Amino acid sequence: MAYVAHDETAYAPPAEVGEPELYHPKTFLGKYIFSQDAKVIAIQYMVTAMAVGFIGLLLSVLMRLQLGFPNQFSFVNPSNYLQAVTMHGMIMVVYLLTAIFLGGFGNYLIPLMVGARDMVFPWLNMLSFWFYFASVVILCASFFVPGGPSGAGWTLYPPQSILTGTPGVGLGIVLMAVSLAVFIIGFTMGGLNYIVTFLQARTRGMSLMRLPLTVWGIVLAAILAMLAFPALFVSAIMMLLDALLGTSFFVPA
Structure with missing residues (x-):
């Protein structure tokens, strides 16, 4: 067998992929409101979550006033106590913690830690925040409808x-179910973005085993939520149909 010497021209190293030109918005609306920058979106998530979390904090104060001084305050009665417990639990578990830890920290840390310039789908990332923002607005609107928000407990x-x-069996529960459905749609878009960025946008040499545990934790939490939230979404829709159209998914005919 003849020995063939290595020829430098016979082997070409992999070519470096050039950096894509990114769009840089010039207006305030494009840069800070309808931003597609993951870091700006992370800040939007955190600010919105802390704002709605402050509402949850006020509700917890009302709960403790009723527990510490029963029937001493005219603005707290058994009905709106149950409504405060329901809204406090829903806000803190879904609209505060999920938004801060997954929406906020996820958008800020995943691109930095995997070596990506941004999320794989920036426009979808922007939409996921605005769906979350819309869900918060719908949830807060239930405070101002006749009968007030739902008082069925945050487990619904x-x-x-x-x-x-x-309490809140009319428009209150309807708005809460709609808010949950909108939130889950937005979270699904954001969760898919995280997973695709985690799998496809890692920098050269960044294997899955080299990824920081922070990224693994955020992505695994997103995967678990995406397995659980679709069932909650369908349940909210079925409960809406029972309440509005008289179907019998949960209420026996």
């Missing part, structure tokens, strides 16, 4: 949540 057990006698 059906069919109790939509039965007569439960």
Whole structure:
């Protein structure tokens, strides 16, 4: 067998991919409101989550006033106490913690730690925040409807949540179910963005085993939420149909 000497021209190293030209908005609206920059979106998530978290904090104060001084305040009664417990739990678990730890820290840390310039789908990332923002607005709107927000408990057990006698059984539970559905749509867009960025946008040499545990934690939390939230989304839709159209998914015919 003949020995063939290595020829430098016979082997070409992999070519470096040039950096793409990114769009840099010039207006305030494009840069800070409808931004597609992951870091700006992270700040938007955190500011919105802390604002709605402040509402949850005020509700917890009302709960403690009723527990510490029963029936001493005219603005706290058994009905709106249940409504305060429901809204406080829903805000803190879903609209505060999920938004800060996944929406805020996820958008800020994942591109930095995997070596990507941005999320894989920046426009989808922007949409995910605005769906979250819309869900917060819809949830807060339930404070101003006749009967007030839902008082069925933040777990929203059906069919109790939509039965007569439960506080906020009218528009309150309808707005909460719509808010949950909108939130889950937005989170699904954001979660898919995280997973694709985690798998496809890592820098050269950044294997899965070299990724920081912070990234693994955020992505695994997103995967678990994406497995759980679709069931919650369908349940919210079925409960809406029972309340508005008289179907019998949860309420026996």
